[in-house]
Amino acid sequence: MNRPVGSDPRLRAGGFGQEMVGGTADKARRFRETALPHLDGVYTLARYLLGNVNDAEDAVQECCLRAFRHFDTFRGGPIKPWLLAILRNVCRAEYARRAGTIVGLGESGELPEDAAPMWNEAREAPDAAALRQLDAETMRGLITNLPAAFREVIVLREINDLSYREIAQVIDAPVGTVMSRLARARSLLRDGWLAAEKGSAQ
């Protein structure tokens, strides 16, 4: 069953009919050409942020409808960060709705900067062997296990291939915050990676 994200996307979906007279068809054409090619990237972030397929689909749909409504306010430049910022807001509304069911999320949907590490100290031995290759599912699992604030910067950087500046735009934070979160995220991932290596070696 499809659950609504934030408020049900379908409740906001109407009303385009009346706007048609004002060049909305042209607006829709431009939106289809510029925004919709990024749907996979938007969906990818939604999957990692929300976890399940249904919520991710709802969020992407809501994101697109919101983006279309506010397409007039888009001021050029790469559109992908702009779309992802909208998607993130939709996801935060969903977090707020789920509030209490997700560990570590406050009322604002924001994670504390100093969320406790999930694994213990990184290896200190400087001469340890290089990281072993893990399969894609295990890597996805490692990313999924990150706290949301770190998960999102990793997905934006490693999978959506955004620059620091673009990530800053998406998460509405200074570039310095992007850097510190990314450092923390990779440190957690590395710990998880080593733990996974150990697990698969046994």
Add this chain to the structure above:
Amino acid sequence: MRCEEAEILLHALIDDELDAGHSRDVETHVAGCKRCAAQLRDYRDMRGAFARADLSYEAPADLKRRIDARLPAPARPDRRSLLKGFAGGVGLSSAIAAGLVLAVMRTDQSSRIMSEVVSAHLRSLQADHLTDVLSSDQHTVKPWFNGRLDVAPPVVDLTALGFTLIGGRLDYIDGKPVAALVYRRRAHIINLFVAERSGEQRATMETVQGFNVRHWGQPGLSLWAISDLNADELEDFGRKFEAAQRG
């Protein structure tokens, strides 16, 4: 450079976000610090592995279709284009026009709603989005609307009487969310829109843009049944729906 700084900046180095000066600084530090060197190597390996694995997800084709259907249709030379020209002309004397349009809209509310009913019906047929909940079971369809609408739409199964319940969806009429119940008679789709509105009202039947629309009211609810079905059969549908509700 100290390790605490390097531990942040080596990520920017990996990500090619550092200027030449800082890159040199980080590299110099790493060259003399085994711990940071091990980190740099691991982070590079990880980044490479992520890139090779392609950890993205592809948006389902069905989702793409649904979104596409929710956007206004691509421009076609149809009645709307004519309206567009008209609207442009009105825009020239916008102050006067605004008053005019407002006056027109207020006096013409019911016909506007009627044309929205037709638009919503057309949209549902063209957009591959006839139903949000696909079920011929009234006990599945009715609760689906819980929490999605302020109004609980009456959902009755008329299969035995020749009108098959297909499902339901949310739609929009007159700026408000409404329930759309979808029935089928042979190859004809009937959309039954149920909106929360006051006033009991006797049933009317009219033809709008080639579709028959039966409109009636009951306490708290306003209903429109629209279809390309002939007027007699649509009337029959409306009566049977009302009768089934009364139980």
